[in-house]
Amino acid sequence: MTVVNEIRKGFYLDSVALMRISRSIVAMPDIEEAGLMIGTPANKQILREAGVLNAIGEGAAPGDLIIAVRAKTEAAAKACLVEAASLLDAPRRTSAGAAWRPRTLRAAKAQMPDxxxxxxxxxxxxxxxxxxxxxxxxxxxxxxxxxxxxxxxxxxxxxxxxxxxxxxxxxCGTAIIGGVPLAFANVVPRGDIGIIGASGTGIQEISCLIARAGRGVSHAIGTGGRDLKADVGGITTLMALDLLDADPATNHIVIVSKPPAVEVAKAVLARVAKSAKPFTICFLGGDGKGMPGNAKAAVTLKQAAEVAVGKPLAGESIAPRPKQAGRKGAKVLRGLYSGGTLCAEAQIVLQGHQLAVTSNVPVPGANVLGNLSAVHSLIDLGDDEFTRGRPHPMIEPVVRDAPLIEALADKNVAVILMDIVLGYGGHADPAGHLAKVLASHGVKGGPAIIASVTGTSGDPQGLAGQTAALIAAGVVVCPSNADAAQLAAEIVKS
Amino acid sequence: MSAEARDKDQVANGGNLLSRPVKVVNIGLDRFAKELDEQSVPVVQVEWAPPAGGNAKLAALLAKLGS
Missing domain, CATH: 3.40.50.720 (NAD(P)-binding Rossmann-like Domain)
Incomplete structure (x- = not known):
């Protein structure tokens, strides 16, 4: 066995492109493990833990690229480095129709001044x-x-x-500005509901449910997960409130976040009270108290969409909800989420059924993950611990494969609960990927597999096709994440 | 109006996120620019590399100094 590292000084390629190359070279003959990563301390730790970092890689700076290989033979390692180099040096596909790319913001502005x-x-x-x-x-x-x-x-x-x-x-994973989806966002019709969200998948789920109810979104403004914490003081949320309050196209405003710091919540709610517009406020896991007269609290993302559109979403079913049973004799539920806020919403729904839940991102009242085989656990696979040095599971669904295969094999797991998130930014065929994993690792008499699809018919992946692929793979598809969690709760309680 | 004057004008007139036409400079993941381009949203992709030789502290300082 031999470990070989090479460094490229001052070289940058985005993590998705690097993972693609890593995957390609690790499949070469006699290669045990390989990784291409930018030399940040966190990435070096990952490579170290994978047993592919040597003294050369240890010396890399955060602006350097590390090519790290562990192979059975020296010759295989060398061949692997040659292949990596050729993939790195292959002419890069140009995007945005431009053959020439500016290297700085200043140069970009010279190219497009407005x-x-x-x-x-x-x-x-x-x-x-x-x-x-x-x-x-x-x-x-x-x-x-x-x-x-x-x-x-x-x-x-x-x-x-x-x-x-x-x-x-x-x-900030998601924004829709004037109908333009930025990063991870769905194709939803223009409408009169504005959204301010600390979480990307929270905005995605609410905007998709609004679209399915026949309504539309004026703008969706992401704030980032820490904006409503005491340190930041809600600067972006308050500015976004001013913008949407003044926006003539917006008639109703939805705010979605984890419960803010007490003093920040006060400031936000005081600003809400000054508006003449109606608000829906979904502080997931909060108590919903202290709402001003023009605001209604929503407990779940689904409820937030319902309040915003002014009618219940029940009956908007994509697939019939058959009577389901979990794996015989098994007792626990395993949630494997790519969307952090969808994971939080599921915890809230399960808690509403008096189920004790654990999570790596616990909402108030939930506990931190323990023995996965013994307790209901909902895992956010997009959390930092899973995404250090590699793409988010919404970009690269392979991140969910290992935990899914483990859950399928765990005889204590009665139900597996998952989210499929469509839209721009995401993987081209997440349902197809999941179906393949289920086809090769599914077990007879295994756990019930329940999912929801956050998406619209306008999304590049197509809601209908993704849903059909899941159903064909034996997945029970519910019309929203809250409905999926509800069904999962009913199964584990029965 | 020169490009520079127009930029200054835009800022001075308080054109905001919701009132300006969305024209994006994408600094980072290629796919975001590609997807915007597919939707005919004007976008410029920056060929980014870590500035200041990969020294993040120095890069932050240089940005503050406006270089």
């Missing part, structure tokens, strides 16, 4: 610096990157507020 939004998804350590340049150049900003230090977020948002620019994020 740029309005910077969409930033570079490694977190560098994201705030790029965002600062953008707000100073008069752009609004969406920071998709996570792992941005909170003090940088505060500083950036304070300066942006002074400049009258909006910073969505960091860790």
């Amino acid at each position: 740029l309005s939004v910077a969409l930033i998804s570079v490694p977190g350590a560098f994201a705030a610096a790029e965002a600062l340049k953008a707000i100073r150049a008069g752009l609004d900003v969406m920071i998709f990157s996570d792992n941005v230090p909170v003090e940088q977020e505060v500083e950036l948002k304070q300066e942006a507020r002074t400049l009258g620019r909006l910073v969505m994020g960091p860790d």
Whole structure:
């Protein structure tokens, strides 16, 4: 066995592209493990744990690319490095129709002077610096990157507020501005409901349910997961409130977030009270108290959509809900989520059924993960611990494969609960991928598999086709995540 | 109006996220630009590399100094 590392100084390729190359070279003969990663401390730790890092890779800086290979023979390792180099040096597909790409924001502005939004998804350590340049150049900003230090977020948002620019994020997965989906977002009709969301999948689920109810979205503004924490003080949420309140196309505003810090909640609700527009407020896991007269609290994402459209969504079923049974003799539920807020919503629904739940992202009242075979556990596979150095499971559904295969084989698991999230930004065929895993690892008499599809007929993947693929693979598809969690709860209680 | 004057004008007139036409500079994941382009949303992809030789602290400082 031999471990070989190579470094490319000052080389950057996004994590999706790197994972694609990693996967291609690891399939070569006599290669045990291989990885291509930017040399951040977190990535080096991952490579170290995988047993592919040697002294050369240890010396890489965060701006360097590490090519790390563990092979049965020296010759195989060398062949692997040659192949990696050729894939890295292959002419890059140009996007946006431009053969030439600017290397800086300044050069990009020279090419398109009336740029309005910077969409930033570079490694977190560098994201705030790029965002600062953008707000100073008069752009609004969406920071998709996570792992941005909170003090940088505060500083950036304070300066942006002074400049009258909006910073969505960091860790902002979803926005829809004037009908344009940015990053992970669904194709929903234009309408009069505005959404402000600290969570990407929360916005996605609500906007899709609004669309299915025949209504539409004016704008959906992401704030980033930390905006309503005390450190940041809700700067973006409050600015987004001002924008949507003044927007003539918006008649109803939905706010979705985890429960904010007490003083931030007060400030947000005080601002809501000043508006003449009606609000739906979904602080997932919160107590719903203290709502001003023009606001209604919603317990789940589904309920938030229902309040916003003014009618129940029941009966909007995609697939009939057959009577389901879980695996015989098994007792626990395993949720394997790609969307963090969908995972939170499921916990709330299960708690509503007096079920004790555990999660790596526990809502109030839930516990942290313990023995997965003994307790109901809902896992957010998009959380930092799973995404360090690799793409989010909504981009790369392979991230869910190992935990899914484990759950299928675990005789204590009665029900597996999952989310399939469609839309721009996401994988081209998440249902097809899942169906393949189920076909090769599903077991006779295994657990009931329940899912919901967050998506619309306008999404690139197509809601109907994705749903049909899941049903054909034996998955029970519910019309919303809340409905899926509800059905799962009924099964484990029966 | 020159590009620079127009930019200044836009900022001075308080054009905001919801009132301006969406024109995107994408700094990072290629696929976001590709998808916007497919929807005919104007987008420029930046060929990004870690600035300041990959030193994040220095990059933050340089951004603050406006370089």
